[in-house]
Amino acid sequence: DSGVTQTPKHLITATGQRVTLRCSPRSGDLSVYWYQQSLDQGLQFLIQYYNGEERAKGNILERFSAQQFPDLHSELNLSSLELGDSALYFCASSVIQGRLHEQYFGPGTRLTVT
Amino acid sequence: AQKITQTQPGMFVQEKEAVTLDCTYDTSDPSYGLFWYKQPSSGEMIFLIYQGSYDQQNATEGRYSLNFQKARKSANLVISASQLGDSAMYFCAMRELIRTGANSKLTFGKGITLSVRP
Numbered sequence: 001d002s003g004v005t006q007t008p009k010h011l012i013t014a015t016g017q018r019v020t021l022r023c024s025p026r027s028g029d030l031s032v033y034w035y036q037q038s039l040d041q042g043l044q045f046l047i048q049y050y051n052g053e054e055r056a057k058g059n060i061l062e063r064f065s066a067q068q069f070p071d072l073h074s075e076l077n078l079s080s081l082e083l084g085d086s087a088l089y090f091c092a093s094s095v096i097q098g099r100l101h102e103q104y105f106g107p108g109t110r111l112t113v114t
Numbered sequence: 115a116q117k118i119t120q121t122q123p124g125m126f127v128q129e130k131e132a133v134t135l136d137c138t139y140d141t142s143d144p145s146y147g148l149f150w151y152k153q154p155s156s157g158e159m160i161f162l163i164y165q166g167s168y169d170q171q172n173a174t175e176g177r178y179s180l181n182f183q184k185a186r187k188s189a190n191l192v193i194s195a196s197q198l199g200d201s202a203m204y205f206c207a208m209r210e211l212i213r214t215g216a217n218s219k220l221t222f223g224k225g226i227t228l229s230v231r232p
Contacts, residue, residue, distance in 0.1 A: 002158075002161075031218075035220075042222060042224050042225070044222075048218070056218070088157060094218075102161045103209075103220060105158065105160075107157065
């Protein structure tokens with residue numbers, strides 16, 4: 001158990017809908033990262049938050065957004081869903097942003113868009 | 115830009131034998147970290163081992179060791195005494211040392227599937 005929690009574990013929804021994925025980092029970790037894993041794109045970085053502030057953006061679509069709350073949990077919002085958004089979405093956390101610490105991953109949320 | 119290359123096809127190893135999973139990387143930064151993660155069929159990503167670019171010795175964590183060859187830009191994972199539970203996908207990843215406030219994402223390779231035979 002990495003200490004990072006993600007809910008829900010599975011999500012099935014229809015095209016055009018909006019969903020919210022939730023992540024709680026390990027106790028004491030200030031940085032939260034979101035990654036998307038799909039068969040064709042592999043594991044891709046989406047966005048990073050540090051202590052409530054957005055710090056970096058990767059290949060995140062404009063239909064996607066995220067935030068980190070004062071209690072450090074984070075939410076990833078996916079809207080106007082398309083079939084291609086079906087993927088495994090991971091949240092990861094690490095303790096210090098400016099150093100080369102490993103990132104600990106949550107169990108992931110498997111999103112299926114039908 | 116960072117790049118991680120994992121080109122081995124699916125790997126097979128006999129139980130109790132050692133296996134090496136290859137990883138090459140490319141970066142223009144002098145300071146970086148290399149990581150290996152394991153993803154079993156259940157889907158979770160499990161951190162295995164870390165090697166810093168300035169570390170003088172190869173990293174070891176139990177049955178995992180990292181064969182770091184900086185000049186060749188390779189960071190191969192060696193698993194000794196393979197167990198059936200080692201069957202999984204293995205990802206090599208890189209992270210650059212950043213200044214505070216900058217990006218510190220992980221860049222992943224495409225992964226290698228390892229199957230351990232009894």
